[in-house]
């Protein structure tokens with residue numbers, strides 16, 4: 149356990165949970181002058197942005213595996229580069245391994261990507277350029293909303309009207325055609341969009357492979373086109389639209405850099421410190437009680453845990469309004485994905501990889517042969533079964549960073565969807581290895597040397613994501629990223645501005661706007677909201 153020499157029990161701010169958003173919030177709070185404590189239940193910080201050993205000397209990004217949307221502002225404000233963060237753009241950004249033994253790259257450079265697409269359909273390559281321009285433009289309208297609270301929908305106060313005015317101003321130059329496009333991307337299905345606009349099944353599959361990750365719904369479900377916009381928000385330190393990056397040292401290097409930045413600003417971090425309860429007095433947060441009974445006081449409390457864990461487990465129900473509790477219970481979770489992490493005695497050899505590919509270009513392989521395949525996979529999982537045919541996203545991280553495994557050994561992390569949280573028959577403890585076997589079989593169809601070279605295999609089912617990483621129902625985004633759970637209705641209507649019905653309690657994790665993914669945005673926004681409240685003198689007579 150990391151502790152200061154004298155165990156202090158009184159702080160301005162306590163952050164429950166040391167996920168990357170909790171660490172981000174803590175660093176900004178400390179930068180704002182607040183004495184800040186982070187309490188993490190696990191032995192390491194990072195939540196689902198970690199690097200962990202899965203076999204002796206073999207380190208893997210066990211949960212999240214690609215950095216795409218980490219906010220450039222967070223990287224520069226907290227000087228994460230000085231704390232060891234280094235990201236290298238994935239190139240190809242993605243690469244699909246098809247059933248007919250073709251491997252098709254989507255190069256990071258647009259001209260090069262278009263050249264590749266042209267080989268499959270000249271018409272589609274032109275459509276791609278047109279749509280990419282449209283999407284990038286629309287994404288730029290949405291981008292500023294990422295790092296600020298959504299407007300209050302109940303705009304009765306001056307601040308509420310001001311908020312709505314702020315939003316309106318952003319869209320004053322948008323054309324009616326762009327509004328129609330925006331609505332269509334926000335509400336339409338990816339599958340229908342692709343069928344309408346593209347003729348080549350290869351190109352449709354490439355675009356599918358770049359979208360709909362971790363979300364409930366097959367590609368023909370309304371709202372799945374939204375991913376195309378999300379992915380074009382700029383990321384990485386150079387603010388590139390559509391950025392995908394390998395993090396040197398694995399995803400945990402992001403959390404380590406955030407923790408180091410926080411400590412430099414005065415944040416105290418205690419691991420192995422699970423919080424049992426958030427304490428309140430007269431409707432106001434006053435501190436926390438750890439599972440071992442230790443009481444720690446704070447003038448304000450932040451929760452980096454998901455909304456269900458925060459409000460249904462850490463607070464007595466009687467402290468919260470009934471309709472609020474009902475809304476929290478109704479948040480759609482039921483994580484539809486899993487992870488299989490492998491340590492391998494040799495590099496996976498995906499059939500069809502061009503011989504000219506460098507090791508770095510042999511890092512990323514997505515196995516999803518078609519839109520129909522993905523839709524069937526979701527349908528099977530929707531009814532509680534583990535699909536025979538899975539969608540697997542493989543990253544041979546050791547080809548991007550050879551420090552992750554001893555020489556000659558390789559790390560391949562495999563994101564798997566779709567799987568049910570609730571199995572129709574049996575339990576996940578009984579079916580964990582079945583899932584691992586099915587994922588490995590699918591990989592073996594494309595990289596035949598993989599099944600025979602496994603040194604270690606870690607299978608993380610939705611239940612394991614819940615047990616180990618604290619994600620309610622294994623939902624990787626702290627709540628599905630569907631339109632009815634986004635923006636001013638995230639986490640629940642009326643409470644999208646990080647404040648909660650408990651005065652001085654803020655939600656700072658992925659369950660808050662703008663949602664999941666390794667962005668640092670909810671942590672950044674929640675801290676700024678609290679600092680504004682703090683400056684107004686709202687917590688002067690607090691507990692500490």
Ligand SMILES: Cc1cc2nc3c(=O)[nH]c(=O)nc-3n(C[C@H](O)[C@H](O)[C@H](O)COP(=O)(O)OP(=O)(O)OC[C@H]3O[C@@H](n4cnc5c(N)ncnc54)[C@H](O)[C@@H]3O)c2cc1C
Nearest residue numbers: 165167168169189195196212213214423657658664665666
């Ligand atoms: C398998 C998987 C793959 C993913 N892939 C990607 C990807 O490639 N790219 C990407 O951008 N995103 C990806 N994501 C999503 C992304 O990782 C998450 O949405 C994001 O990391 C959530 O961050 P957070 O800080 O809000 O919450 P979390 O990371 O969930 O952190 C919450 C923290 O709170 C702690 N906690 C909970 N309850 C308590 C308590 N009572 N007391 C003390 N501590 C507590 C938890 O232990 C945890 O450390 C993936 C997630 C998973 C699980």
